[in-house]
Amino acid sequence: MSELTELAVRLRGFAQARDWEQFHAPKNLVMALAGEVGELVAEFQWLTPAEAENPDPDTMARVRAELGDVTGYLVRLADVLGVDLIAAAHVKLDESERRYPPELYRGSARKAPPLP
Amino acid sequence: MSELTELAVRLRGFAQARDWEQFHAPKNLVMALAGEVGELVAEFQWLTPAEAENPDPDTMARVRAELGDVTGYLVRLADVLGVDLIAAAHVKLDESERRYPPELYRGSARKAPPLP
Amino acid sequence: MSELTELAVRLRGFAQARDWEQFHAPKNLVMALAGEVGELVAEFQWLTPAEAENPDPDTMARVRAELGDVTGYLVRLADVLGVDLIAAAHVKLDESERRYPPELYRGSARKAPPLP
Amino acid sequence: MSELTELAVRLRGFAQARDWEQFHAPKNLVMALAGEVGELVAEFQWLTPAEAENPDPDTMARVRAELGDVTGYLVRLADVLGVDLIAAAHVKLDESERRYPPELYRGSARKAPPLP
Known part of the structure; x- marks a missing residue:
């Protein structure tokens, strides 16, 4: 079993043990995901680009927790x-x-037109 | 190599081949993540809870793409x-x-106090 | 002066008094906005549609604060x-x-094609 | 009537004319808000801090639309x-x-402890 499947199985068991599957509807879970991403973004909002490249240990611990x-x-x-x-x-x-294609977009941040 | 590591290595190579590592600073990537989560949320915003449990094939294809x-x-x-x-x-x-603890939170959506 | 302009002026003064204009770069502010919207979303994530229509007073106070x-x-x-x-x-x-147009989209949640 | 109230009234009429009030439940609207903030964030994700301070006219037009x-x-x-x-x-x-307090936080991005 892959490590992602293993995590999914553990999460499923966690929800079942608490009878929380009723709350784990797709709309609710996508909102919870958005909420957690908001907390992750907030960890970086006031950092300079250099600080964000190399967060101090306290920030890094919170970032790791939010990524989790x-x-x-x-x-x-x-x-x-x-x-x-x-x-x-x-x-x-x-x-x-x-x-x-690498030769057309090397070093360029412009957006490609959508694929046909 | 795990499937997540394999994906990380492929993404790293994709960025290197385009000289895009300069754009892949943590602040930028966390913003890109927030943007994609926004697109995922948007797929569910007008669905009823029942529709969201069982999206039609077109919606499901877009949801799968956003999850990717x-x-x-x-x-x-x-x-x-x-x-x-x-x-x-x-x-x-x-x-x-x-x-x-399952016995205290069975079927309850209330938030626990933070861990001491 | 409109109430929005008045608020903008107060916020500007708040930042100036703390020498925080250096932090209020557009990228940082858009991240802060995303973080606060994440907190707002989190208030609603486990509510049923009926609870969300009519939040209890404690939830409503937190929602009002997040909207602020x-x-x-x-x-x-x-x-x-x-x-x-x-x-x-x-x-x-x-x-x-x-x-x-109301006559084409009455009661329909489907997305319109983009304007030409 | 203030300009915000005026906008609220226009939006309410827009929804009523299309029988869309059924979709404008709080959970759905907060998701729509998160989706639009995601699009706004995406406009800034690859910009350098300097570019974000002074977006080119095309970017600025999209930013204005997303802010709307x-x-x-x-x-x-x-x-x-x-x-x-x-x-x-x-x-x-x-x-x-x-x-x-300005004298304690001048030029500092550290977070204050929560109010008692």
Whole structure:
């Protein structure tokens, strides 16, 4: 069993043991994910770019905790919806490789036109 | 190599091939993550709870794509910061198991007081 | 002076008095806005639709506080960027009125095609 | 009638004319707000701090449009919940003035302890 599946199974058991599956509806989980991403963003909001590259240990501990929360809700949401996150990410990356040929976009932050 | 590490390595190579590592600063990546989560939330905003439990195939395809984007930026951000997402999620889940004893929180959505 | 301008002026003075204008760069303020919206979303995540329509007094007090924070950062960001929020909202509403003719979209949550 | 009330009234009429009040439940509107803030964040994600201070005209037009969308959903949500956004923002600013005395926090981005 992959480490992501293992995490999904643990999260499912955590919800079942508390009869919380009733709360883990997709709309609720996507809101919880947005809330946790908001907390992650807030950790970085006043940092300079240099500070954000190399957060001090206290900030780093909070960032790690927020990344853990984000991962938990993302994996739980994907489990409820039956989506394979890794496969979904690779499909999007395949698409980005076609949209952004290295020779045309080297060092450029401009957005590609949508794929036909 | 785990499937998450494999994805992180592919994303790193994608950025290097385009000289995009300069854009992949933590502040920028956390903003990109927030942007993609916003797109995911938008897919669910007008759905009824029942529709969200069982999205039609077109919605589901867009949801899968957004989940792929969210996963990609989350994994890329964690790679840049040197954070192990799975370990971070388990640490937070350990904490939630202590904060929310099943016998006290069964079927309850109320928030626990913070851990001492 | 309109109530929004008055708020913008008060926020500007608040920042100046603390020499915080250096932190109020657009990227930082947009992150702060996203963080506060995340906190607002979190207030609603586990509520049923009925509870969310009519939050209990404690929830309502927290919601009001989060709406205050969101408004503050939105108005501060617009001030820094020189954008008139009310005018910008009316322009978008003009557009929505053209995109969504009442007779075609009555009671329908489907998305209109983008305006040509 | 203030310009914010005027906008709220126009938004209410827009929803009524399309029988969209059924969709404008608080959970849905807070999700729509999060989605629009995500689009606003995305406009800034790859900009350097200097570019973000002074966006080029095309970026600025998109930023203005996103700020208009964010304002619209924020005002609509507040209207549905019966919250006065300006009053709520001033209450939070009163609180921030007490938490962050200028002489203690001048030029400092550190977070104040919560008010007792």
